[in-house]
Amino acid sequence: MPTSRSYRDSCGVARALDVVGERWALLIVRELLLTPQRFSELRHALPHVSSNVLADRLRELENNGVIHRGPAETEGSTAYQLTEWGRNLEPIVRGLGEWGVDAPQPPEPSALSASSVLIFLEDAARPDPKAPPTVCRLDLGGRVWTVRLADGRLRVQAGETATADASLRADPKTLSTLLNDPSTLETARANGSIAVVGDLSAIRRLLHTIPRNDHPTTP
Amino acid sequence: MPTSRSYRDSCGVARALDVVGERWALLIVRELLLTPQRFSELRHALPHVSSNVLADRLRELENNGVIHRGPAETEGSTAYQLTEWGRNLEPIVRGLGEWGVDAPQPPEPSALSASSVLIFLEDAARPDPKAPPTVCRLDLGGRVWTVRLADGRLRVQAGETATADASLRADPKTLSTLLNDPSTLETARANGSIAVVGDLSAIRRLLHTIPRNDHPTTP
């Protein structure tokens, strides 16, 4: 049963939190920023949310016009996606993410979804504007993403692309480690925790878009 | 006793919500955006939070480095204020406020603090850049604020100012009504729900910085 409590405050901030202030709500929005996702994909991305709470949140967000159910790519099934109003949360969620990286690390074991790493990548990347345009195909935890590096901007899209300079298969945590310390690329490739196909230097350019700050960070 | 649960997610968004995601936390931050406030002022601004939860949140936010206790203006007492890190939440809270005004209105009775109206005013005002610079003194629910209108910007400061074109005393809800419908200014003045001293047209200019959109809104 969805939550019904309210802050009873006319202020816009309070009204926003009446809608997306309940536990897990903004993390669900984060997951849907890059692409629609199905119930089981959300469970996989947010392994610590229990299924009843996830169902409650999705119902609540749908009733409040933040998300809606639509047809999934694979026919016959449905996926949750942001409404136009829900999409307006994007700068807020990204802002929270940038603010939160300065918080103390959470205790292990700690989850990390593909969306989390990719959103961090988009926001933290500072590609050299003079570097050659690069397209990477990422196979991250069972889904395929396209990362485009051009004009001093890094952009992530869900799905395949026709032409990629290189392809990288990894899980989100490993990619996060690589972004923190690109020098581990060779070892990771050697021990099989990642797989690279194509132009290795393209992957290397991708990893080096994150400015180094000496002390490691996690998305 | 402060909350101890965590999302156990390394993502920046989740780490941010581990710190400011508990109930009432971001509304406390909202209250502290314009000026430090004391425990009793926060209780007055957030009448629906119970004192134990407020105390818990303040402790938690202090432990996490979002706020700290400092000497209040009136000596002998202390006030809560944002740390440098906490202040970085400002664009996020303002963004939430702008997003939230499109949400359905909460049920009455609904609170509205001075900070809420003033932050809404700052974010929603679109002053005519060619209008004459104007300084208004606002007496809003027991505290005095200075509103400066110049160069197409509206800025709010806590406290008195030496030279003001006009002075307005009102409570937050009344000011909100006036901002929604400036035509009620005369009636409000007549029935004593507000008091104006000085240049009435300055107040009128202030109220007209909010773009009309036909259907009423509340901060």
Next chain:
DNA sequence: CTGGATCCGAAACGATACTG
């Protein structure tokens, strides 16, 4: 008065098991 602390019932959450 200010700045909380204590107590208690109600609601939300977390974990696990189960079903169409």
Next chain:
DNA sequence: CAGTATCGTTTCGGATCCAG
């Protein structure tokens, strides 16, 4: 796959009480 059902635990909300 996409959720329900159940149940123990935590947090919240509301009222009251207390020390400085």
